[in-house]
Amino acid sequence: xxxxxxxxISFNFKGRRANNSWLKYVAASEFRRLGPVSIVFCSDxxxxxxxxxFLKHDYYTDVITFDYSEGKAIxxxxxxxxxxxxxxxxxxxxxxxxxxxxxMVHGLLHLIGYDDHEEEDITVMRGKExxxxxxxxxxxx
Numbered sequence: 001x002x003x004x005x006x007x008x009i010s011f012n013f014k015g016r017r018a019n020n021s022w023l024k025y026v027a028a029s030e031f032r033r034l035g036p037v038s039i040v041f042c043s044d045x046x047x048x049x050x051x052x053x054f055l056k057h058d059y060y061t062d063v064i065t066f067d068y069s070e071g072k073a074i075x076x077x078x079x080x081x082x083x084x085x086x087x088x089x090x091x092x093x094x095x096x097x098x099x100x101x102x103x104m105v106h107g108l109l110h111l112i113g114y115d116d117h118e119e120e121d122i123t124v125m126r127g128k129e130x131x132x133x134x135x136x137x138x139x140x141x
Contacts, residue, residue, distance in 0.1 A: 002037045008046040011082050013039075018140040023108055025139065026132050027074050030112045035075040036068075037111070039104065044083040062088060063103045065110040078107030098133065105132045 002020045004013050013019075027034040042050075044060050051057045051064060062084035066077040080103050089099035106116075106129055114128065115121045 002034070002039060004039050004041070007040055007042040007079075009041060009043045009082055011041045013041060018136075019104070022132075022136045022140045023104070025135065026105060026108055027112070029132075030109075031072065032069075032112055033073045035073040037075060037108070038077045039107075040077060040079045041082050042079060044081045047079055047081040047084075050079060060084065063107045065107045067111050069111055069113075074108070074111045076111045078104065078111070080104065080107070101133050101136060102129050105129050 002016075002023055004016060023037070024034045047062075047064060048058075048060050051059065051061055054066075055064065060081070062081050064079045066079075068075040068077075080100070082100075085099050085103055086096060088103075089096045092099065106125065109125055109128055110116075114125050116125045
């Protein structure tokens with residue numbers, strides 16, 4: 001089950017049902033089961049404070065995940081800066097929804113166990129992001 005909320009911003013996320021089906025598809029494709037996942041849409045400043053408080057990092061980021069998964073059941077919080085998503089969409093010359101999908105699936109991939117600290121891991125993760133974004137468009141509209 002996926003829940004959606006906001007912190008410090010006004011943002012209306014549409015298409016929750018299709019998004020939930022997509023995230024469940026991603027989990028199943030990775031041989032996992034989607035458990036309780038919370039997606040929190042927030043501002044750059046809010047996410048910066050979370051980054052400082054919990055991770056001891058003093059820099060902006062687009063997504064932070066807190067993993068509570070056990071075994072094959074994915075569970076956790078995915079915190080997404082809508083400010084950063086907008087900036088990244090402009091920078092990478094993609095539409096907002098595509099970039100938002102990238103950040104959501106990126107967070108889910110972290111909960112599944114993928115990492116992005118080494119160049120090889122980044123390449124694997126980016127390939128999976130691209131694949132699952134294309135599957136969302138193909139299967140879930």
